[in-house]
Amino acid sequence: xxxxxxxxxxxxxxxxxxxxxxxxxxxxxxxxxxxxxxxxxxxxxxxxxxxxxxxxxxxxxxxxxxxxxxxxxxxxxxxxxxxxxxxxxxxxxxxxxxxxxxxxxxxxxxxxxxxxxxxxxxxxxxxxxxxxxxxxxxxxxxxxxxxxxxxxxxxxxxxxxxxxxxxxxxxxxxxxxxxxxxxxxxxxxxxxxxxxxxxxxxxxxxxxxxxxxxxxxxxxxxxxxxxxxxxxxxxxxxxxxxxxxxxxxxxxxxxxxxxxxxxxxxxxxxxxxxxxxxx
Numbered sequence: 001x002x003x004x005x006x007x008x009x010x011x012x013x014x015x016x017x018x019x020x021x022x023x024x025x026x027x028x029x030x031x032x033x034x035x036x037x038x039x040x041x042x043x044x045x046x047x048x049x050x051x052x053x054x055x056x057x058x059x060x061x062x063x064x065x066x067x068x069x070x071x072x073x074x075x076x077x078x079x080x081x082x083x084x085x086x087x088x089x090x091x092x093x094x095x096x097x098x099x100x101x102x103x104x105x106x107x108x109x110x111x112x113x114x115x116x117x118x119x120x121x122x123x124x125x126x127x128x129x130x131x132x133x134x135x136x137x138x139x140x141x142x143x144x145x146x147x148x149x150x151x152x153x154x155x156x157x158x159x160x161x162x163x164x165x166x167x168x169x170x171x172x173x174x175x176x177x178x179x180x181x182x183x184x185x186x187x188x189x190x191x192x193x194x195x196x197x198x199x200x201x202x203x204x205x206x207x208x209x210x211x212x213x214x215x216x217x218x219x220x221x222x223x224x225x226x227x228x229x230x231x232x233x234x235x236x237x238x239x240x241x242x243x244x245x246x247x248x249x250x251x252x253x254x255x256x257x258x259x260x261x262x263x264x265x266x267x268x269x270x271x272x273x274x275x276x277x278x279x
Contacts, residue, residue, distance in 0.1 A: 008135060009054045012097045017059075024092045033279030034088035036095075038081040038102070041271040045073050045113045046081055047146040048105030051139060052098040053082075059094035061086035071146040073113055081272065085279065095274050104136075105143040106270035112147025112263045115247055122251035124258050127152040127237065131261035140264045152259060160184060161211065163192045173198065177205040190237070199223045203230045212255065214240035220253035 040046060046068045053064040061084050068074070068081040081102075084091060115126045128144040130137075130153055141151045153159045162176045170176035173191060180189045188208035193199045196219070202210045203226065212223050220238055227234055237257035238250050250258055 004138065005051060005054055006058070008139075009051065009058055009097070009101075012101070013055065013058055013094070016097050017093050021089065021093045024089045028088050028092065030089065032088040033086065034091050034276050035083070035085045035279050036091050036274050036276045037083055038099070038272055038274050039078045040068065040074060040081050040106075041078050041273060043073070043075045043077055044106060044110035044270045045147050046070055046102075046106050046270070047109040047143045048102040048139070049082060051101040051105065055098040055101065056084055056086070056091070056094045060090035061094060071109065073110075084274075088276070088278070091274075091276060095276075099272055099274060100269075101139075103269035103272050104133075104267070105139055106272065107267040108140050108143035108264055109147035110270055111267040112144045112149040114244055115258075115260060115263060116148035118244055118247045119251040119258065122248070124251035124255060125150050126247075126263070127257050127259040128263055129153070129239075129259050129261040130155065131265045133264070144263055147263075149263060150257075152257075158187075159190065160187050161190045161192065164194070173201045174205045177202075177207060193223075195219075196222060196226065199226055203227060203232050203234065206232075207234055209235045209237060209257075211237045211239055211259070217246075217249045217253045220250065220255055224254035 047070050049066050049070055056064045063085045065083040067083060112126060119126065126149040128141055128149055128151055132140045145151055160180050162180060167173050167176050170179055177189055177191065190209035190211055191202040191207040192211040192213050193202050194213050199210060212220055223236055227236060235257060236255040237259055238255045239259040242250055242258060242260050247258060
């Protein structure tokens with residue numbers, strides 16, 4: 001178990017339990033033991049069992065057994081996800097924190113899987129973004145990968161993406177690309193473009209990847225044609241306003257990559273619950 005996850009779980013438990021679970025302390029005998037099942041109640045991809053296990057471990061549970069394969073779509077529900085045993089008070093104290101993490105991360109994996117399925121056969125790949133919940137980026141990006149997506153830009157430190165504000169301050173797109181290459185020659189340079197003219201400028205500047213921001217399928221096809229005509233090796237990434245309804249059309253435009261912030265910032269939690277029985 002990585003220390004960052006342990007610290008995150010400790011903070012989440014402290015937020016929920018505080019100085020003590022007053023309901024369980026009042027109602028549940030201290031010596032009472034129990035068993036519990038976490039149940040998946042709707043189709044989707046389960047992810048986050050490591051985080052859930054850490055929650056129950058820190059809460060004092062004796063056993064956490066995984067019974068679902070993470071990263072696999074399951075239609076046959078309800079179905080067990082995990083079996084837990086230990087002090088009844090411990091299980092009750094961990095329940096909400098564990099389900100919050102597991103439900104959210106499973107929701108991210110499930111929404112990603114839906115997007116991946118929607119572009120199957122096109123060759124396009126689904127990417128995530130930096131639009132993540134503060135403090136949960138590593139977990140959310142792991143959930144995207146579990147759903148079949150591709151992690152892109154873990155932070156500002158591992159990839160170059162030149163946007164309009166960078167261009168304005170640098171004194172132009174070509175100058176921004178030149179300065180980026182001089183400062184970080186080992187990193188690929190991506191440039192955000194909003195129209196055909198900017199795509200031409202980015203191609204002429206030798207960008208390694210071009211982010212096509214909020215373009216229609218026709219505009220995307222034109223950008224692909226321009227890239228091919230220039231015999232540029234640049235990859236093209238579509239982004240902005242992409243939904244499950246239009247992602248297939250975007251993919252058919254010929255772009256290699258489609259980045260979607262919604263897979264992390266707008267994913268609905270997968271419906272899971274914990275069923276407890278006296279031990």
